[in-house]
Amino acid sequence: MCPLNDGRAVSFGDLVTALKAMKPILEERGLTGLVEPLGFPVSSLRTKTEAVRAIDVAGGGDVYRLVHDTFHHHLAGETAFFPERTGLVHISGVTDPAVSVADMLDAHRVLVDGADRLENIAQIRALEAAGYKGPYSFEPFATEVHDLKDPAAAVKASIDHIAGAL
Numbered sequence: 001m002c003p004l005n006d007g008r009a010v011s012f013g014d015l016v017t018a019l020k021a022m023k024p025i026l027e028e029r030g031l032t033g034l035v036e037p038l039g040f041p042v043s044s045l046r047t048k049t050e051a052v053r054a055i056d057v058a059g060g061g062d063v064y065r066l067v068h069d070t071f072h073h074h075l076a077g078e079t080a081f082f083p084e085r086t087g088l089v090h091i092s093g094v095t096d097p098a099v100s101v102a103d104m105l106d107a108h109r110v111l112v113d114g115a116d117r118l119e120n121i122a123q124i125r126a127l128e129a130a131g132y133k134g135p136y137s138f139e140p141f142a143t144e145v146h147d148l149k150d151p152a153a154a155v156k157a158s159i160d161h162i163a164g165a166l
Contacts, residue, residue, distance in 0.1 A: 002036050003045035010044035012054060019058035026063045033060070034087050036067035039075030041102070046076045052085055061085075068127065069139065071109055074118040075101065081123075083132035090139040091162075094118055106141040111158035121165045128166075 001022070004010060019035075026033045035055065037045045045051060048066050055064045065087025071094070092109035093116035099108055112120045124136075138155065148154050 001033055003038055003043050005038050005040055005043050007042040008044060012050070015045065015050075015054045016058045019054055019060050019064065023058065023060050023063050031063075032087055033064045034067050035064050036069060036090075037072060037076065039069075039072035039078070046072075047078050047080075048073070048082050048085075049078065049080050052082055055085075068123075068132075070118050070120045070123050071104070071139070073123060075104060081126050081130060081132075083127045083130040086127065086132055087134055089124070089127065089132070089134065089136045091120055091124075091136055092118075092138065092140045093120055107143070109139065109141045110145050111138060111140050111154055113158060113161050121162065124162065124166060 019033075022033055035045075035051045037043065037047050037051050039046055045054075048068065051066060055061055058064075066082055066085050067088045067090060068081065068083075068086045069090040069092075071090070071092050091112055093112035094104055094108045095110055095113065095115040095117065096108055097115075097117075138158070145151070145154070
């Protein structure tokens with residue numbers, strides 16, 4: 001579940017109402033709802049801290065888990081990690097030295113390598129040191145990644161870089 005990302009504000013009360021409404025639907029089906037705050041300034045839910053607070057107020061701690069997205073964590077300037085509440089980690093890097101953090105967009109998201117500016121390795125270390133043992137998935141949106149001639153080799157190189165750095 002992703003928040004609005006078009007500048008429209010959503011009140012905390014409306015967020016809680018939505019989570020409460022989805023809870024029985026998820027419970028009846030034995031599903032976990034993954035809540036992914038988006039760190040963009042125009043997002044209606046930017047931080048995991050606010051998401052956890054809303055989940056708790058909605059009584060949804062047994063149904064909802066967070067998506068820790070390394071890109072959005074960095075953009076939001078968030079320092080809280082919530083590994084015990086995390087169900088999935090999205091990994092992507094930004095290597096373009098010319099783009100400011102305030103101007104980073106999905107189009108800048110590439111595979112993680114030694115030029116990563118988002119501190120993916122530090123984020124992964126912090127999550128794992130605090131007990132996270134769940135899945136990771138890559139989430140690069142940049143055209144240059146989608147246009148790779150050998151994406152399997154590029155993904156392997158990124159995995160090798162991350163594993164070697166950890």
